[in-house]
Amino acid sequence: MPSSPPTATSPLPAGAWRPDALVATLHAAGLRPMQARDAAKVWMNGYHRDHLDRAAALALVPPVQARFLAPLLLEDRPLLAVEEVIAADQTRRLLWQTHDGLVIESVIIPADNGQRVTLCVSSQVGCGRRCAFCETGRLGLVRNLGVDEIAAQFRLASQLWNRVRGQLPAISNVVFMGMGEPLDNLENVLNAIALLTHDWTYGLSARKVSVSTVGVAQKFAAFFAGTQANLALSLNAPDDARRSELMPVNQRVSMADLKAALVAHLPRGRSVLVEYILFAGLNDAPADAELLRAWLDGVPARLNLIPANPGPDPRLQSPTHEAVWAFQKQLLDAGVRVMVRYPHGRDVGGACGQLAGAHRQKRGHNEVSHG
Numbered sequence: 565m566p567s568s569p570p571t572a573t574s575p576l577p578a579g580a581w582r583p584d585a586l587v588a589t590l591h592a593a594g595l596r597p598m599q600a601r602d603a604a605k606v607w608m609n610g611y612h613r614d615h616l617d618r619a620a621a622l623a624l625v626p627p628v629q630a631r632f633l634a635p636l637l638l639e640d641r642p643l644l645a646v647e648e649v650i651a652a653d654q655t656r657r658l659l660w661q662t663h664d665g666l667v668i669e670s671v672i673i674p675a676d677n678g679q680r681v682t683l684c685v686s687s688q689v690g691c692g693r694r695c696a697f698c699e700t701g702r703l704g705l706v707r708n709l710g711v712d713e714i715a716a717q718f719r720l721a722s723q724l725w726n727r728v729r730g731q732l733p734a735i736s737n738v739v740f741m742g743m744g745e746p747l748d749n750l751e752n753v754l755n756a757i758a759l760l761t762h763d764w765t766y767g768l769s770a771r772k773v774s775v776s777t778v779g780v781a782q783k784f785a786a787f788f789a790g791t792q793a794n795l796a797l798s799l800n801a802p803d804d805a806r807r808s809e810l811m812p813v814n815q816r817v818s819m820a821d822l823k824a825a826l827v828a829h830l831p832r833g834r835s836v837l838v839e840y841i842l843f844a845g846l847n848d849a850p851a852d853a854e855l856l857r858a859w860l861d862g863v864p865a866r867l868n869l870i871p872a873n874p875g876p877d878p879r880l881q882s883p884t885h886e887a888v889w890a891f892q893k894q895l896l897d898a899g900v901r902v903m904v905r906y907p908h909g910r911d912v913g914g915a916c917g918q919l920a921g922a923h924r925q926k927r928g929h930n931e932v933s934h935g
Contacts, residue, residue, distance in 0.1 A: 570582065570584070570585045570588065571585060571588045571589045571592050575635060575636050575637065575638045576636065576637075576638060576711075576712075577637075577638045577639065577640045577641055577710065577711075577712040578611060578618045578637040578638065578639065578640050578712070579611070579612075579640045579711070579712035579715050579716055579719070580640075580710055580711040580712040580715070580755075581604075581608075581636075581637075581711075581759070582711075582755050582758045582759050582762075583604055583605075583608055583758075583759070583762045583764050583765065584758070584762075585755075586604040586607075586608070586636070587600045587601050587604045588600075589636060590603055590604060590629075590632055590633060590636070593632050593636075594632060595629060595632050599628075599629055600629075602626075602629065603625050603626070603629035603630070603632070603633050604633075604764070605764050606624050606625050606626075607621050607622060607624065607625050607633060607637075608621075608762075608764040608765055609621075609624075609764055610624045612719065612764070612765035612766060613764075613765065613766070615719065615723060618637055618639060618640070622634055622637065640712050640716065641662065641663040641710065641712060641713060642663055642716075643660040643661070643662060643668075643713060643716045643717065643720060644660065644661045645658065645659075645660060645720070645724075646659040646660060646661050646667065647659035648724070651908070653674075653676075653908055654674050655671060655672065655673050655674070655908040656671065656672040656724075656725075657669060657670075657671050658670045658671065658672065658717075658721060658724070660717065660720075662689065662709075662713060666689045666706055666707075667689075668686040668689055668709065668713075668717075668742070668743055669686060669742060669743060670683060670684060670685050670686060670717045670721055670742060671683070671684040671742065671908075672721055672724075672725055672735065673908045674732055678732055678733075679733070680733060680736055680737055681725065681729070681732060681733055681734065681735045681736060681737070682735070682736075682737040682738070682739055683717070683718055683721050683722075683735045683737070683738050683739070684738075684739050684740075684741050684742045685714060685717045685718065685738060685739070685740055685742050686709060686714075686717065686742035686743035686744055687708070687709055687714060687740050687742070687743070687744040687745070687746040687748075687749045687752070687753050688705060688706075688707070688708050688709055688743055688744025688745065688748065688749055689703075689705075689706040689707050689708075689709065689743065689744070690703035690704050690705045690706040690707075690743065690744070691703065691704075691705055691743060691744045691745055692704060692705030692745070692748065693745050693748075693778050693811070693812065693813060694812055695778065695798075695810060695811045695812070696809065696810045696811070696876075696877050696880065697800075697810060697841060697843075697872065697875045697876070697877060697880050698875060698876070699875055699876055700743045700744070701876075702876050703743075705744075705748075708744075708748070708749040708752060709744070709749065709752065710752060711752050711755045711756045711759065714752065714753070714756040715756050715759050715760060718735070718738060718760055718766065721735065722734065722735050722766075736768065736769075736772055737768075737772040737773070737774075738760060738768060738772070738773045738774075739773075739774045739775075739776065739796075740753060740773075740774065740775040740776060741774070741776040741796070745777065745778055745780065746775045746776065746777060747775075747777045747780035747783040747787060748780065750783050750786060750787065750790075753775060754786075754787070754790040754791055757770065757773055757775075757791050757793050758791070760773065761773065761793075770791060770792035770793045771792065771793075771794065773791075773793040773794065774793065774794040774795075774796050774837065775787070775791075775793055775794065775795055775796065776796040776797075776798055776839065777795065777796070777797060777798065778798050778811055778813045779797055779798070779799075779811075779813055779814070779817060779822045780813070781817045781821065781822055781825035781826075782825075784825050784826060784828075784829040784830075785829045788829055788830065788831050788834070794836075794837055795830075795836050795837070796836070796837040796838075796839055796868075797822075797826065797836055797837070797838050797839065798811070798839045798841075799819075799838050799839065799840050799856075799859075800839070800840055800841045800847070801814075801819075801847050802847060802852040802853075802855030802856045802859065803819070803855055804818050804819050806846065806847060807819060819859060823859060823862075823863060826863060827862065827863060830863075830864060834864070835864040835865055835866060836863065836864065836865050836866075837865070837866050837867075837868060838860065838863070838865045838866070838867045838868070839868050839870060839905075840856065840867060840868065840869055840870065841870045841871075841872050842869055842870065842871050842872060842882065842883050842887075842888055842891065843872050843880045843881065843882075843883070844872075844881045844882060844883040844884070844887070845881075845883075846880070848883045848887050848888075848891055850890075850891075850894060852891075853891050853894040853895055853898075854894075854898075856895070857895060857898045857900055860900060865901070866901045866902075866903075867895065867900055867901060867902040867903075868902075868903060868904075868905045869888060869891065869892055869902060869903070869904045869905065870904075870905050870907075871883060871888055871904070871906065871907065873907050888904055889904075892904055
């Protein structure tokens with residue numbers, strides 16, 4: 565993102581404004597710098613922190629500044645709650661309908677130790693990357709989500725969670741691991757992160773925001789320049805042949821080129837989270853662990869092993885617990901920083917690779933794709 569504050573030349577949905585962009589645009593429209601800052605802060609506190617609607621938050625702004633602010637704030641495109649399904653582990657899969665009748669999903673994930681709660685958000689309606697293990701990829705890409713639609717998932721999920729969480733903490737972590745490839749919608753994702761992490765809005769720590777990618781290598785530089793959020797790379801295979809079979813993106817960017825791009829653009833002092841889904845008999849052998857270790861050599865990385873969840877290809881099954889443990893131990897013994905990420909919400913179709921699957925099975929592919 566640019567170093568100077570961005571400005572907009574036309575109104576945006578109320579929930580799509582980055583705080584710095586709104587201040588800069590108000591100043592360009594004629595308000596003095598302090599007036600612009602105060603107006604934006606008051607409005608954003610009311611709208612985001614206090615969950616007021618557009619008009620009620622605008623009423624908090626002094627009339628002089630409000631006359632400049634009101635024309636910039638379009639009504640948000642609403643997300644309507646369609647379905648909430650609670651898993652045995654208290655993970656909540658949330659189905660939303662967009663203003664144009666499409667559907668997306670978010671997932672509220674309480675940690676097993678009760679110390680934190682994570683929200684998994686979607687960045688697109690559907691996905692064009694067509695990974696073999698992912699339900700969302702079967703839908704194809706319908707469209708990108710706007711900043712307001714991404715942020716609304718957090719706003720609405722937080723409101724829902726705060727009503728039912730009891731003694732559990734509020735949502736403090738966000739992962740862009742829902743529907744879509746976030747780097748294919750990079751500008752809106754970066755602006756949504758800037759919004760979610762600002763002190764005037766939700767005040768999340770950028771270090772508690774993670775963005776998962778299949779490996780859109782040409783976007784790495786822009787991502788790291790634009791945010792302090794974490795990058796999570798979905799690798800899932802130890803060599804090009806198997807990765808290309810699982811993930812078509814590898815047919816355009818080899819694993820060697822992917823590693824080179826990552827090492828070239830990863831800022832000093834930062835690391836990447838590498839995600840590796842384990843499939844029984846496909847990528848979980850001791851030789852595969854050694855290939856994975858070799859690929860990780862020279863990459864500042866933490867590794868998450870993810871036992872496969874049921875998905876669209878019945879041939880892709882999860883290994884046994886013993887096989888997962890053996891794979892992890894081999895890597896630990898080799899000095900790799902590795903942990904196993906066990907699924908949350910698998911029984912309600914809310915785990916990794918399952919989003920949109922349960923809804924499609926229940927109501928049919930055409931409704932999910934076209935509203």
